[in-house]
Amino acid sequence: MYNSKIIGLGKYLPEQVVTNHDLSEMMDTNDAWIQERTGIKERRWIRKGTEDTSAVMGAKAARVAIERSGLKPDDIDFIVFATMTPDYYFPGCGVQIQDMLGMQTVGALDIRNQCSGFVYALSVADQYIKTGMYRNILVVGAEFHSNGLDKSTRGRSVTVIFGDGAGACVLSREKNLNKGILSTHLHSEGKYAEKLTVKSPSIKHWIPEILSSKEEDLSYFPYMDGTFVFKNAVVRFSEVIREGLLKNKLDKEDIDLLIPHQANLRIAQFIQKKFGLHDDQVFNNIMKYGNTTAASVIIALTEAWEQGLIKENTNVVLAAFGSGFTWGSVIIKW
Numbered sequence: 001m002y003n004s005k006i007i008g009l010g011k012y013l014p015e016q017v018v019t020n021h022d023l024s025e026m027m028d029t030n031d032a033w034i035q036e037r038t039g040i041k042e043r044r045w046i047r048k049g050t051e052d053t054s055a056v057m058g059a060k061a062a063r064v065a066i067e068r069s070g071l072k073p074d075d076i077d078f079i080v081f082a083t084m085t086p087d088y089y090f091p092g093c094g095v096q097i098q099d100m101l102g103m104q105t106v107g108a109l110d111i112r113n114q115c116s117g118f119v120y121a122l123s124v125a126d127q128y129i130k131t132g133m134y135r136n137i138l139v140v141g142a143e144f145h146s147n148g149l150d151k152s153t154r155g156r157s158v159t160v161i162f163g164d165g166a167g168a169c170v171l172s173r174e175k176n177l178n179k180g181i182l183s184t185h186l187h188s189e190g191k192y193a194e195k196l197t198v199k200s201p202s203i204k205h206w207i208p209e210i211l212s213s214k215e216e217d218l219s220y221f222p223y224m225d226g227t228f229v230f231k232n233a234v235v236r237f238s239e240v241i242r243e244g245l246l247k248n249k250l251d252k253e254d255i256d257l258l259i260p261h262q263a264n265l266r267i268a269q270f271i272q273k274k275f276g277l278h279d280d281q282v283f284n285n286i287m288k289y290g291n292t293t294a295a296s297v298i299i300a301l302t303e304a305w306e307q308g309l310i311k312e313n314t315n316v317v318l319a320a321f322g323s324g325f326t327w328g329s330v331i332i333k334w
């Protein structure tokens with residue numbers, strides 16, 4: 001048995017900044033409402049006509065992660081790519097970046113677990129490394145939301161939250177079983193699948209049906225029961241963080257850095273208060289990037305590392321909750 005450890009981190013954000021004020025010119029919203037409810041000041045949206053997509057942004061973040069790991073693309077044994085906004089209906093983005101990075105014909109797996117996507121992806125990669133099957137795995141989270149959002153007032157409660165971006169890490173074999181990823185914890189509750197969803201196009205409700213519908217069919221825009229999601233998120237985040245701490249005989253005082261999925265600053269603040277954590281024990285960057293779904297945890301982890309907040313032996317807790325519902329946590333001794 002081995003543990004796995006993160007040996008390289010990278011991120012990529014499209015350059016176009018969309019402020020709350022910019023949104024207020026597209027729809028009936030305002031900076032005060034958005035900041036008060038979500039903490040978001042601005043987000044990045046891919047500029048139309050540029051090359052960026054989920055796969056392209058994922059590849060850009062991956063190049064940085066691989067370079068920082070000191071490895072070469074050829075050293076990667078497997079790819080795990082988390083996204084809910086893939087470039088194609090099929091195949092997934094994993095195979096695209098295998099080609100974009102000029103890698104060997106290694107396996108590539110796509111994960112569809114929305115806001116929990118990166119935590120699920122990390123857990124899958126961790127198992128492959130623990131069993132000895134692979135030595136170095138590229139784990140990517142990327143989302144291109146902006147092209148699929150309803151930018152009219154009708155969509156405002158969802159659209160103001162989401163941003164585009166990508167992050168990636170290289171996970172590698174660690175012989176010391178007290179270092180690296182100590183444990184991962186995953187959950188789902190499918191009875192709430194329709195509380196946060198994009199229902200179509202799906203094979204059940206394919207494009208000709210949408211186009212020929214007599215009534216306005218908006219099922220291709222994201223739907224969210226925001227209040228219900230909020231209430232469930234705060235409970236599940238807390239449970240799954242506690243589960244991870246218990247498993248490793250850690251106390252909340254042992255958390256050096258909690259990196260929650262950047263869903264809503266109010267959710268993160270609620271959890272911080274619940275665990276009695278200081279401001280410097282919880283990392284947030286939703287103010288700058290909004291909710292980037294499967295990319296959010298890995299962008300935040302990368303940024304925290306770039307800011308020098310993560311060093312040898314830092315206890316890092318990752319936690320996520322999202323559509324499905326799905327939720328999970330990862331406990332890391334850096």
Ligand code: COA
Nearest residue numbers: 029030033037115156157160226227229230263264321322
């Ligand atoms: N700008 C201005 N007003 C808006 C708005 C916007 N962008 N979006 C909604 N409103 C209005 C609503 O129409 C409503 O008006 P009404 O009272 O006249 O009907 C009012 O604001 C309150 O709407 P509501 O949806 O009840 O607001 P809320 O306080 O629940 O906040 C969310 C909405 C989405 C910010 C909040 O529910 C939330 O953050 N939920 C969790 C979302 C999340 O984390 N999602 C990702 C999960 S991983």
